[in-house]
Structures are given as C-alpha cells and as structure tokens.
Amino acid sequence: MKNKDFAKVINVLALAVFAVVFITPFVFMFFMSLKDKRGANLLGFTLPDVYHFDNYLNVLKYNHYQVLTAFRNSITLTFFSVVILIACCSAAGFVIQRRRDSFSGTANSVILAGLVVPVSILPTIWILQQLHLYKTMAGMILIEVTINIPFTVMLYRSYMASVPVELEEAACIDGCSPFATFIRIIFPLLQPVSATIIILNSVTIFNDFTNPLYFLPGSRNVTVQLTLYNFISQSGNSYNLLFADAILITIPMFILFVFFNKKIIAGMSAGAVKG
Amino acid sequence: MRKTFGTVIFAAAVEGYLMKKNNIYSIWFAVPALSLFTIFFIVPMFISFFFSLTVWNLKSFTFCGLDNFKLFFTEHSMNLSVRNTLVYAFVTCSVKLILSFFIAILLSSSLKTKNILRAVVFFPTLVSTIAVGITFSALMHPTKGLFNVILQSLGMTPVDWLGNTKLALFSVAFTDIWKGVGIATVIFLSGIQSISRDYYEAAVIDGANYVQRICFITVPLSKPARNSIIILALIGGLKSFDLIWTMTGGGPGFATDVLASVIYKQYAAGFYGLSTAGNVIMFVFITAIVLPLQRYLIKKEEQ
Numbered sequence: 001m002k003n004k005d006f007a008k009v010i011n012v013l014a015l016a017v018f019a020v021v022f023i024t025p026f027v028f029m030f031f032m033s034l035k036d037k038r039g040a041n042l043l044g045f046t047l048p049d050v051y052h053f054d055n056y057l058n059v060l061k062y063n064h065y066q067v068l069t070a071f072r073n074s075i076t077l078t079f080f081s082v083v084i085l086i087a088c089c090s091a092a093g094f095v096i097q098r099r100r101d102s103f104s105g106t107a108n109s110v111i112l113a114g115l116v117v118p119v120s121i122l123p124t125i126w127i128l129q130q131l132h133l134y135k136t137m138a139g140m141i142l143i144e145v146t147i148n149i150p151f152t153v154m155l156y157r158s159y160m161a162s163v164p165v166e167l168e169e170a171a172c173i174d175g176c177s178p179f180a181t182f183i184r185i186i187f188p189l190l191q192p193v194s195a196t197i198i199i200l201n202s203v204t205i206f207n208d209f210t211n212p213l214y215f216l217p218g219s220r221n222v223t224v225q226l227t228l229y230n231f232i233s234q235s236g237n238s239y240n241l242l243f244a245d246a247i248l249i250t251i252p253m254f255i256l257f258v259f260f261n262k263k264i265i266a267g268m269s270a271g272a273v274k275g
Numbered sequence: 276m277r278k279t280f281g282t283v284i285f286a287a288a289v290e291g292y293l294m295k296k297n298n299i300y301s302i303w304f305a306v307p308a309l310s311l312f313t314i315f316f317i318v319p320m321f322i323s324f325f326f327s328l329t330v331w332n333l334k335s336f337t338f339c340g341l342d343n344f345k346l347f348f349t350e351h352s353m354n355l356s357v358r359n360t361l362v363y364a365f366v367t368c369s370v371k372l373i374l375s376f377f378i379a380i381l382l383s384s385s386l387k388t389k390n391i392l393r394a395v396v397f398f399p400t401l402v403s404t405i406a407v408g409i410t411f412s413a414l415m416h417p418t419k420g421l422f423n424v425i426l427q428s429l430g431m432t433p434v435d436w437l438g439n440t441k442l443a444l445f446s447v448a449f450t451d452i453w454k455g456v457g458i459a460t461v462i463f464l465s466g467i468q469s470i471s472r473d474y475y476e477a478a479v480i481d482g483a484n485y486v487q488r489i490c491f492i493t494v495p496l497s498k499p500a501r502n503s504i505i506i507l508a509l510i511g512g513l514k515s516f517d518l519i520w521t522m523t524g525g526g527p528g529f530a531t532d533v534l535a536s537v538i539y540k541q542y543a544a545g546f547y548g549l550s551t552a553g554n555v556i557m558f559v560f561i562t563a564i565v566l567p568l569q570r571y572l573i574k575k576e577e578q
Contacts, residue, residue, distance in 0.1 A: 015392050022396055025407070029406070043413050044424075045424070088311065091304040095302065098300045107305060120319040120322070120551070120558070122323070123551065126319075145311060146312055178301050203401050207402075214539075232409065242409060246405075250402050253401045253403075265461050266465075268462075
C-alpha cells in the first residue's frame with residue numbers, strides 16, 4: 001500500500017510539471033498582451049502594472065483595420081474550403097471504400113502518397129497562373145482543398161466501413177438513383193465523421209501559414225497568420241500589440257477546443273492510427 | 276451444349292449484377308476529388324521534375340541540365356540544409372516518441388484530473404505556429420527571456436538560445452516538440468487504452484510489478500500507435516518550415532536552414548529553377564526515408 005501511495009505522488013508531481021510547462025507560455029502571452037509598450041519590451045514574466053485592454057482595439061485598428069480584413073479572408077477561405085472538402089471527399093470516400101477493384105486500389109495508393117509527398121510549390125503556382133487563379137481567393141481555396149483531400153478521404157473511407165451495405169442495396173431495389181442514394185441515405189449516416197472533419201480541417205486551414213504565403217501574396221489578400229507574421233517586422237518593438245494579435249488569433253481555436261475537445265482528440269487519433 | 280448455355284446465362288447474370296453494382300458505386304462520385312487532386316497536386320509533382328532542370332521565371336525557361344542540383348549540393352548555404360533537415364526530423368521525432376509515451380502512461384493511470392491534463396498537453400497543437408514561434412522567441416531572448424532568467428536564478432550562465440549556431444536548431448526543435456507532443460500523446464493514449472485489461476490482471480496475479488507490466492505489456496501492444504507516431508512525426512519534421520522561419524529565419528548564418536526554408540529563400544530571390552530543384556530533393560528525401568521505413572514497420576507489426 002505504501003508503495004502505491006508513493007507511485008501516486010510521483011504521478012501527480014510529474015503531471016504538475018507538465019501542466020506548468022504547457023500552460024506557462026500561454027499565461028506569458030496573455031500577460032504580454034495587456035502591458036503597455038515599455039513594460040512589454042522588458043519581456044518579463046510578470047503581471048502588467050496597468051491592464052491595457054485597449055491593446056486589442058489598437059491591434060484591430062492598426063494599418064487601416066488590416067486584422068479585420070485578414071479575419072474576413074481567413075474565414076472565407078476556411079468556410080469555402082471545408083464545404084468543398086466535405087462535398088467532394090464524402091462522395092469519393094464512399095465509392096473508394098465500396099468498390100473492390102483496380103480503380104479503388106489505385107485511388108487509395110494515390111491518396112496515401114498525397115499524405116507523404118510535399119507540395120511542389122512553383123509548378124503549382126505556374127498551373128494557377130495558366131488558369132488565371134494565382135493571387136485569387138478562389139485559387140487559394142482550391143489549393144487548400146487539394147492539400148487536405150488525402151486526409152479527409154481517408155477519414156471518410158474508414159468510416160464508410162462501418163455503414164452497412166444492405167441500406168444501399170435496399171434503396172437500389174426500390175428504384176432509388178445512385179445519386180439520390182448517396183445524398184438521402186449515405187451522407188446523413190456520415191454525419192459524426194463529417195463533424196470531426198469540419199473541425200479538424202477548419203483548424204488546419206485557419207492556422208495554415210506556408211500555403212497562403214506562397215499562393216496568396218498581396219496585402220489585400222492577407223490571412224490572419226500572415227498579418228501576425230508581418231507584424232513581427234512592422235510593429236517595430238511593440239511586443240504588447242504583437243502578443244495581442246497572437247491572442248486574438250488563438251481565441252477562436254480555444255473556443256472550438258472548449259466545445260469540441262473530445263471530438264477533436266478522437267478524430268485526430270483515429271485518423272492517425274487507421275492511416 | 277446445355278451446360279454451355281447455362282454458363283452463358285450465368286455469366287450474363289453476374290455481369291448484369293456487377294454492372295448494377297458499379298452503377299450504385301459510380302466512378303463519377305470520386306471524379307471531383309480525384310480531378311482536383313490530379314490538377315493541383317499530381318501534375319505539379321511531375322512538372323517539377325522538368326522545371327528543376329531549368330532556369331525559369333514562370334514565363335520562359337532555359338534548360339540547364341543538372342546544374343541546379345550541383346549548385347544545391349556544392350553551395351555551403353544550401354547543402355547544410357540537408358544535414359539540418361535530417362537532424363531536425365530525427366531529434367523532433369525521437370523526443371516526441373519517448374516523451375509522449377511517458378505522458379501517455381501517466382495519463383492512462385486513473386487520475387481524476389486526467390481529462391483536463393490531456394487537454395492541456397493537447398491544446399498547443401491547435402495554436403497557430405506563428406504565435407508559438409513568437410512566444411518562444413521572446414521566452415528565449417538572450418538577456419531578458421524567461422529561460423535565461425530561470426538559469427541565472429539557479430546560478431548558471433545564461434545561454435544564447437537562438438543566437439548560438441550550434442544550439443539554435445535544437446532550440447527550435449525544442450519548441451516544435453512542445454507544440455507537437457500533444458498529438459503524439461493522444462495517439463499513444465488511444466493505443467494504450469485499447470489494450471485489454473485482462474493482460475494486466477493476469478500479470479498482476481503472476482506477480483509482475485508496475486515497471487514489468489509497462490515493459491512487457493504496454494510497450495509491445497502499443498506498437499501500431501507507435502508506428503503511426505514515428506511516420507507522422509518524421510514526415511512533419513522533414514517538411515517543417517513555418518516554426519523555423521518565424522523563430523530564426525534560417526539564421527544565425529545558415530545554421531537553422533532546412534530544405535523547406537532554402538526552397539522559400541530561393542523562391543523569394545527569384546531563382547525559381549533552383550527552388551524547384553530544392554522541392555525535388557525534398558520529395559526524393561521524404562519518399563526515400565519514409566516509404567521503406569513504413570514498409571519495414573508494417574512488416575514488423577504483422578509478425
């Protein structure tokens with residue numbers, strides 16, 4: 001018994017250490033975002049002397065409300081990419097799982113390769129230019145969709161395995177067209193995995209920095225990640241505003257996490273293990 | 276004769292059934308996803324092999340053979356990135372693997388606070404990489420940062436985390452581990468929780484202690500989870516760009532340049548052919564490392 005208590009104490013101590021290590025940077029971010037300019041530039045891990053909640057307002061106003069434009073762009077990008085992803089990948093996952101032929105085998109291996117191979121950046125820009133989509137929101141949406149297709153199809157495909165075939169066969173015998181079968185019978189049954197996919201893809205696309213950096217340059221098109229990155233050089237030494245911006249960008253993720261924490265964690269681990 | 280007739284009818288019936296079946300599962304369902312993926316991913320991948328052999332400005336190109344690759348491997352500023360990428364990927368992958376295993380073990384014990392702690396460890400995964408980079412750059416500031424303040428209060432000499440050419444890559448790797456260990460932990464945790472309790476009970480009856488139970492039950496039976504963590508973390512490490520770019524921009528000098536950051540630098544400088552060559556090198560590296568490793572791990576898993 002004594003041994004067991006000892007183990008428990010060690011457990012609790014170790015976890016306390018981890019909690020401190022993982023929470024401290026966020027507390028630091030929050031304190032920094034509320035300091036005045038001089039206090040923030042000291043980079044100390046201290047409470048602000050005076051709480052400057054107006055930092056958040058100043059960040060929004062900065063550079064002609066650029067952060068607001070960026071939020072609008074990021075939300076547009078995320079929303080349309082996720083809608084297209086859901087529409088394309090649920091249908092693709094459905095047939096790829098159900099068919100047992102060379103087509104589904106090829107599609108499977110192509111999509112698995114997509115999880116490993118890096119994006120070929122300049123050739124993609126070249127193709128976007130040929131299609132007159134470079135530096136446009138539509139082009140960026142298509143790129144975000146493409147990059148997230150492998151992961152999304154994989155999740156849909158593995159979930160399809162748990163949907164009974166008899167439903168489709170019954171619908172077919174009753175004279176339901178393939179398209180109607182999918183829309184009215186299969187798609188509603190995919191709802192749990194669709195929810196997971198909406199959340200995971202929203203997080204990935206909203207947080208994406210590299211792809212907008214390459215495929216959507218220009219100050220009119222900035223996304224939130226790019227404004228934060230540009231802020232590093234533009235703001236001179238206003239660490240308080242920099243961290244206020246960082247907090248503003250983190251808040252949507254935090255809210256999402258508070259509500260969907262179990263769904264996110266389950267989705268991430270399921271997707272990883274099955275792939 | 277009748278037999279043949281019967282066979283023909285049977286074959287026709289089977290064919291009819293198959294056609295109907297393929298009718299429900301029409302290939303058209305997969306066409307939107309596959310065509311997007313082909314146009315914006317597969318085609319660029321093949322084009323990149325061609326343009327990596329050229330000097331190129333997106334409008335016109337001149338063929339230059341393997342010059343881009345030669346330049347990449349002879350120029351110090353670029354060939355250093357190959358070594359850095361491998362070191363970075365190896366360090367982040369192995370530390371994440373080990374650390375996440377211990378955190379997952381701690382979290383799988385019956386603690387009341389375990390859900391909150393799991394959330395705390397996982398949350399950094401969802402935070403913007405740029406925000407994390409900025410925060411840790413401030414914490415690692417050579418004179419004012421929290422890291423050095425702690426070191427000094429313990430009576431040690433302060434360290435220039437991001438300014439020291441030997442240390443900078445590892446400081447960024449540390450941040451990467453901090454941000455990414457959560458996802459590995461969650462994967463391990465779901466692997467560990469799927470192990471049947473019966474094994475542990477049998478082991479307790481046989482007199483196995485806590486450490487023995489972990490070494491001989493948890494470690495071998497969480498192998499599938501471990502394999503996916505290795506593959507995922509390795510791919511992530513080999514591709515990593517945004518954290519390094521925010522924290523050091525490849526500096527000091529070229530000390531933290533990785534393949535992805537060289538690709539970006541050459542792109543920004545307008546050397547598009549060279550940048551594409553970097554892309555091809557990254558492609559070859561990732562496939563040459565990950566695919567055999569994946570095959571090996573799956574083979575071991577099946578044994």
